[in-house]
């Protein structure tokens with residue numbers, strides 16, 4: 001797949017349900033480019049394990065209070081990269097307008113260009129891929145996110161929007 005329009009952007013979001021293939025897609029199409037990746041799931045795990053003396057992360061440890069810190073750290077890294085004139089790829093689910101608003105607003109404030117590739121993979125495929133993973137999530141998390149999903153549009157402030165129905 002050729003993604004030249006996205007290569008020219010300062011910020012690329014790769015969104016989609018858990019197990020839709022975002023990290024796979026990002027590594028396949030963007031890892032050879034000079035673009036820094038941010039991933040909330042990995043930050044969540046790292047911060048939790050750091051704060052708990054190396055004890056391994058599990059999904060049931062998720063807690064909204066810790067999530068506030070994850071958000072602060074994520075935003076610091078995002079803004080640091082942009083202020084350092086580095087291109088960024090955000091590999092988070094980004095399934096709702098609300099969850100995308102911070103990136104679009106920050107892009108506008110810092111005069112950066114932003115686009116989104118959204119992997120609109122069928123729910124059943126995400127559930128199947130999730131079952132095949134070592135660190136699979138409970139299916140309720142994925143079906144709840146599916147119920148809240150709002151496909152991205154340029155009206156939100158994106159310069160480019162690409163929705164892939166069948167990744």
Ligand SMILES: Nc1ncnc2c1ncn2[C@@H]1O[C@H](COP(=O)(O)OP(=O)(O)OP(=O)(O)O)[C@@H](O)[C@H]1O
Pocket residue numbers: 016017018019020021022023024025041093129130132133167
């Ligand atoms: N196009 C593809 N073809 C075959 N397998 C794929 C493809 N995309 C993803 N997979 C596999 O599906 C699983 C989920 O993919 P991946 O980890 O990239 O999802 P994700 O959207 O990043 O999920 P999460 O939000 O939980 O991080 C992985 O095991 C991955 O190797």
Ligand SMILES: [Mg+2]
Pocket residue numbers: 022023024041091
């Ligand atoms: Mg991932």
